[in-house]
Amino acid sequence: MNETLPIRPDYEGELRKAGVRITRPRKVILSILADAGDHPDALEIFKRAVEIDSGISLSTVYRTMKLLEGVGAIHRHAFEGGPSRFEPAGVEHHDHLIDLDTGDVIEFHSQRIEELQQEIARELGYDIVHHRLELYGRKRRAKASRGG
Amino acid sequence: MNETLPIRPDYEGELRKAGVRITRPRKVILSILADAGDHPDALEIFKRAVEIDSGISLSTVYRTMKLLEGVGAIHRHAFEGGPSRFEPAGVEHHDHLIDLDTGDVIEFHSQRIEELQQEIARELGYDIVHHRLELYGRKRRAKASRGG
DNA sequence: TATTTAGTTGCAAACGATTTGCAATTGCAT
DNA sequence: ATGCAATTGCAAATCGTTTGCAACTAAATA
Secondary structure (H helix, E strand, C coil): CCCCCCCCCCHHHHHHHCCCCCCHHHHHHHHHHHCCCCCCEHHHHHHHHHHHCCCCCHHHHHHHHHHHHHHCCEEEECCCCCCCEEEECCCCCCEEEEECCCCCEEEECCHHHHHHHHHHHHHCCEEEEEEEEEEEEEECCCCCCCCC | CCCCCCCCCCHHHHHHHCCCCCCHHHHHHHHHHHCCCCCCEHHHHHHHHHHHCCCCCHHHHHHHHHHHHHHCCEEEECCCCCCCEEEECCCCCCEEEEECCCCCEEEECCHHHHHHHHHHHHHCCEEEEEEEEEEEEEECCCCCCCCC
């Protein structure tokens, strides 16, 4: 009876397990994260949160993100230039392709690349703790040029 | 009659060609960059510069770095957390392995990975403008454990 | 070489993202 | 219901970096 739908991460559970209080602002932020399909930054999360509970502060958003990151519930990405952007950690590992025009983030994964990285690190005498692979690009125009 | 030694980038030439004045502070900064074997950040460059000419300001370092970056003479790397670090652009493309304990940066290159990236982007309908591949790791301890 | 003037400088203040001190508030175990 | 440590909002602080501005200077010109 496994769900086929994307898993809604059980943040509250993760936090409780980590001995952290589930407060009102945290509930709001958590719910936003749970169904964010994109990779919002702190300010964006804050804006969405304020629409639900106008009393929430940006510091609390930052604090909660750090908390979740610490617990391993979310991943923080510092893409080129901009502020940190977050995503649920639940999904299995992947890298990112950032659309330079829209800021959209597309996820991808290449087992082959992962292996090559391991190989390279090994040759250099290192163990990889983590890595960062980001492709920055633009949508390819349709062959001829008449596309829009 | 090609040199076998690492090429000393001719920053002054590049700048002059770009119609930029070669001032005293710039000369100092440029000389520092020219023989920096590492990947210093702005503050580090500033410190080295002050030892040569105490009148140089940090803003000038930042301005010069931006200038050089604009001309394509150096590359800026925003490694995890820390400030931007710079390196001469002369060398052919490579990626970086960052030693988490020392901050040391080791360069590597994998043609195979580059190809795979292209392939992935293409499949996703994108052209890569540039990319970022960073491995963060620690020196592997010698097998048994008696190493230091 | 003296003149000229737009490009550069150092400084201090401004900046954006993020963190922090603190007093007031609130989960939640009792 | 009670009590206290965890958490909050706020404002001020932090860090890396950029910028406005008046003084300075590289380098083209006479």
